[in-house]
Amino acid sequence: MKLKICGMKYPDNILEVGALLPDYMGFIFWEKSARYFDGIIPELPKSIQKVGVFVNATVEEILEKIEKHDLQAVQLHGAESVAFCEKLKKSIPNRIEIIKVFSILDTFDFTILKPFESVCDFFLFDTKGKLPGGNGTTFDWKVLENYPSTKPFFLSGGIGIEEIKKLVETLQCNVSTNCNVSIKKLPIYAIDVNSKFEIEPGLKNVQLCRDVALQRLK
Template identity: 70%
Template sequence: MKLKICGMKHLDNILEVGALLPDYMGFIFWEKSARYFDGTIPELIKTIKKTGVFVDETVENIMSKIDKYHLQTVQLHGKESVAFCQELKAKIDGRIDINTEIIKVFSVDESFDFSVLEPYEKVCHYFLFDTKGKLPGGNGTTFNWKILENYKSEKPLFLSGGIGIEEIPMIKDLKIPIYAIDVNSKFEIEPGLKNTSLLKKFQKKLKPATLNPKQLYNEL
């Protein structure tokens, strides 16, 4: 299960969190967010995928941010249509110098209709489910994960929405495969500033260290 740490903002904190080697690091390019990012992204380990989070942005502006920050992933957190995703994907696919993947976000509540996902299958690489609330994201609450039992797509799934250390047992009890966990506000000292000690604790509980054969023998 991969880990995405989103809402990064401060240079030193980005480096501290980067040292934890998350799989994805998210930068929010929605100006209304308290975690809006307009700074400089330092050099990170290549295994960390820099992810730009956008809300109903234009294709041109997204492409501009991809070029400026060398984004490996784009997260669409608004009401982007299938046609919009298709246009963006075509722009990305038409470039030989980038290989950026697309995550399409869906805000979920008890009445979510999973059939809306089908038209997006061919125009994005991942789906992300977040809690439906007043804001496009960052509402800091979980939704009823039981409805994920209705998820039939083979697209890799990101799970988001108010996830903290307390949610780990429930994550491990889920009956469907989760590709990545997306965390943000539950690990903040203030908006955009992450508590690295708490993140490290979460990471350890989420991803127990893999034992090599010798260690496994000693354990037995």
């Protein structure tokens, strides 16, 4: 299970968290976010994939950020359509991953996912709230038991240390034991953490990030 630490903002903090070698680090290019990133990403270990997070940006704006920051992935956190994702996919190099975000509260209509399967590499499920992301609340993972696709996805939305422990225990448990087999069978590719690992918006608690980096390796 891979780890994405999102909402990075401050250069020194970025380097400290980068030293923990998460698989992905997310940088938010939405100006209304308290975690809006408008600097230069410091040099990170090559194993870390840099993700640009966008909310209803234009293809041209996304391409500009890809070029400026040498991004390896693009996360679409707005109301981007299938047609938009298709246009973006044709415009960016093949090596760059597209992650399409869908927000969940108590229920979710999974039928809307099907058209997106061919135009993105991953889905990301976050908690529906006032903001596009970083609301600090977790949705009921039982909703995902109805997930109909084999497309791997990122699990996000108010995930803290305790939620990660439960998820790791579920993924590692034996089917004969008392565990959530339905969740275990889901194609969870990575966990995405943000607000539960912060001192303030954009400033990550390095010790907590170290704890989650160790937890997912158990």
